[in-house]
Amino acid sequence: MRIGYARVSTADQSLDLQIDALKADGCERIYTEKASGGKDDRIELQRALDTLRPGDIFVVYKLDRLARSTLKLISTLDEIKKRGVEFVSLSDKIDTSTAAGKALFGMLAVFAEFERNVIVERTKAGLAASRARGRSGGRPKTDQRKVAKALKLYDTGTHTVTEITETTGVTKATLYRAIKERQGR
Incomplete structure (x- = not known):
């Protein structure tokens, strides 16, 4: 089954373009949402993911409709992959059922890991700089x-x-x- 997900950030934006594209792609079920991509508790996205079964194809109009950060995108795509489901992003021309789509997915994973490592390095450097100035990290002691x-x-x-x-x-x-x-x- 082809399952689609469409999202816009605000209530005054229209989902029509995305819904039309998902229908044209043959999606049998489409979940829609008007919520920020930065929110982790998007109800309709979770409902869409919960309906996925092995062999299904999960379709979005564009990658940024699924997630704002690379890390969130990769974790969501990884969850989809673990369920035995293929992923398609219409505008980005990504289809994980093809060799090129799988390769692109692998590159995204590499960039997500790189982004996570850079964040860890910056955090460690910031903590070291604070300690050098005599500050200690962590929460203040409770009186x-x-x-x-x-x-x-x-x-x-x-x-x-x-x-x-x-x-x-x-x-x-x-x-x-x-x-x-x-x-x-």
Whole structure:
């Protein structure tokens, strides 16, 4: 089965061009979405991916309709490949059922790995530069006196969690974590 996915970023944009192209390509089912490509929780994309079965072909109008970053694109394409599904991008002329399409997919994977490695190198260099200036990385240490005060206020039952966090400066996450630790979980 040919399954199509079309996406535009905003509600005032039209999906017509993409839908027409997907229909012309023979897509039997088309999932549409009006959401930013940067969002990881695109419901219709996930529904489309969940319907894929081995032997299906997943079709998009253009690669950027599927993902904004190279890393996200590769991880999505890798998920599609693991399901035994071929991938087609109409405008980009990519079809993983052909030798050229598979080669292009392999090159994309290489670039994604390169991008990930560059990010890791930059992060390490930034941390080293911070340490050289006497700064240490990580989260600041939690003031245990503030946490103890927050727990006492919590135990009284007369204050909301928001009031406690505003009064003590302890975050909700820290307060809830302290409550769980105290209960032995």
